[in-house]
Amino acid sequence: MPCSGDTRIDLETGKESISVDRLSRRHNRPATCTTFIRDKTGVFHPCAQLRIRNVPPLAIGFLDLANSGDFAANVFNQVPVPAYAVALMAIGATVALVMSFVAFWDAKRSCSKIKLLRKERKMLEKSFGDHRVKLDINHRDLGTEIFDRAGVEIAMGAGAFLISIGTYMAIGGANRAVWFGSNLLSGYVGNALPALYGVLNAGWSVYVWVRAQTQAEAAQSHLDDGIAKTLFLRRIKTVQEHAILTAVVCLVSGALSMVTPTQWWPYPVLLVCGLAFIYGTWVYKTQIGYERPLFTESYLLDKEYLVPQLCTLQTVKTAMLVKTDAWDHLNLGNLSMSDLIRFMTNCDLFGQFCLHLLNESCLGPRLIVGAASSVTLDESSFSVFEQEDRMTEIHRVVRCCIERHGMRQVRLRERYLLEALGCHLTNQRMNEKHG
Numbered sequence: 001m002p003c004s005g006d007t008r009i010d011l012e013t014g015k016e017s018i019s020v021d022r023l024s025r026r027h028n029r030p031a032t033c034t035t036f037i038r039d040k041t042g043v044f045h046p047c048a049q050l051r052i053r054n055v056p057p058l059a060i061g062f063l064d065l066a067n068s069g070d071f072a073a074n075v076f077n078q079v080p081v082p083a084y085a086v087a088l089m090a091i092g093a094t095v096a097l098v099m100s101f102v103a104f105w106d107a108k109r110s111c112s113k114i115k116l117l118r119k120e121r122k123m124l125e126k127s128f129g130d131h132r133v134k135l136d137i138n139h140r141d142l143g144t145e146i147f148d149r150a151g152v153e154i155a156m157g158a159g160a161f162l163i164s165i166g167t168y169m170a171i172g173g174a175n176r177a178v179w180f181g182s183n184l185l186s187g188y189v190g191n192a193l194p195a196l197y198g199v200l201n202a203g204w205s206v207y208v209w210v211r212a213q214t215q216a217e218a219a220q221s222h223l224d225d226g227i228a229k230t231l232f233l234r235r236i237k238t239v240q241e242h243a244i245l246t247a248v249v250c251l252v253s254g255a256l257s258m259v260t261p262t263q264w265w266p267y268p269v270l271l272v273c274g275l276a277f278i279y280g281t282w283v284y285k286t287q288i289g290y291e292r293p294l295f296t297e298s299y300l301l302d303k304e305y306l307v308p309q310l311c312t313l314q315t316v317k318t319a320m321l322v323k324t325d326a327w328d329h330l331n332l333g334n335l336s337m338s339d340l341i342r343f344m345t346n347c348d349l350f351g352q353f354c355l356h357l358l359n360e361s362c363l364g365p366r367l368i369v370g371a372a373s374s375v376t377l378d379e380s381s382f383s384v385f386e387q388e389d390r391m392t393e394i395h396r397v398v399r400c401c402i403e404r405h406g407m408r409q410v411r412l413r414e415r416y417l418l419e420a421l422g423c424h425l426t427n428q429r430m431n432e433k434h435g
Helices: 020-024 058-066 071-075 083-126 132-171 176-222 227-257 266-288 303-322 337-346 350-360 379-387 391-433
Strands: 007-009 016-018 033-038 044-046 051-054 290-293 374-378
Touching (some): 051 132, 176 391, 227 266, 227 391, 290 391, 303 391, 350 391
Antiparallel strands (some): 007 016, 033 044, 051 290
8 A cells, every 4th residue: 555645745845744634533543642640759650551561671581591590500510519619609599599589570560461451351352343453462462471571580580599599509519408409499490490481482482473474474465565564574574583583492491401400511502592582582672562552442453544554654764764853854843733742642652742741841730730640631631732822842842752752662653553454464364264
C-alpha cells in the first residue's frame, strides 16, 4: 500500500507535513487519555498499570554467566584449597549471589505484569466484538513474560543462589560434610533448574519461530509491496534469528551445566553461551521489544489502520535521523492544537508531552486541580491553551519531547504496530482458509 497519502509537501517551502486526519480519525482511534500520579516530592509519574512494556531488562542476559560462578569450586575441587582458588570462589559466589537477588527482584515485577496481562485477557474474552488480534498480541506478551523473563529469573535466580551457597561452602572443603554439601549445591542441584528451564525455553523459542514464519507467509500473500512490508519482513527475520539463538544457547548451556560438576572443559563453551545470551537479550531489547497501551478501548487493529501508521512513523523516523531539526522538516508548527496532540499520540509521545507540561512547564499548574494526587489528561485538556494563545510554550515542550524521547518512542511504537500487523495478517489468512 503506498504511503504518499500520509504526508503532504508544502509547494512553497518544500517541507513535509503530517496528514493527521487520515491517520487518526478513523477506525475509532483509541482515546488519548492518560493518568499521572504525584509522588511525595510533588513530581508526577505515569500510572504503570496503563501500559505494557514488552522490553526485558538487560540484566537478564547476565544470569547465564552468573550460573558459572561455581567455576573455581568445581575445577579446584581439592583439599587443601589453594589460596588463589579461594579468591576465585569468593568472587564467583558473590557475583552469583548478587545476580540471584537481582533476578528475584525483577521476577516479582514480572509476576505483577503477568497478572495484569491475564486480567486484560479475561476482559477481552468477555467483551463484545472481534478481539482476535488483541488476544494474539496478549498471548505473545504473556508468553514472553513467562518464558523469557519470569521463567529465566526464577530458574536461573534460584540456581545462582544455590550455586553461590555451594561455592562459599567449598572454601571450607577440608570438612568432609561441608565438601559433600558443596558439591551437591554447586553441582547437580544448583544446575538442575537452569537445565530444566533451557528445555522449556527452547520449546517456546521454537513456537516463536513457527509463529513468525506463519506471519511471514501471510504477509507475502496479503500485504502489498512497500515500506510496511519491508519493515515487517525485516522484523520477522530478526525475531526468527533471535529465537534460533535463544533455543541453541538454552539447550547447550543447560546440558553442559550438568557436566560441570565432574569436568572443567564445558566452562569455555558456557562462557560463549553466556556472552551469546547477553547479545540475545540486547537484540530483543533494542530491535524486537515494544511498548503498548492496555487494551481498554474498543477499536480496530487492521491493515487499513496499521499500514498508514507505519508509513508515517517511517517518515518521522527518517526526519529525526537525517535532519538537524525534525520540527521544521515535518512542518509541525502549522498544526492546530488537536492535530499536534494526535501527532504526539501517533508517535507514542503523548505521555512524555504531558509529563513535561506537568513537571517542567509554566503551564503545568493549569492542568492540576488544587493539590490533587493524580490527574487524567486527554485531548480536550489542552484546548484552553490554544484559545489563550499559549502555543509558543506548547511548541517548545513538543520540540523538547521530540529531541529527548522522539527516536526511542517512535521505534518502540513501530515495533508494536508491526507485531499487531503480523497478528492481523495471520487472522486474515485463517479467515480466508476457513471461509
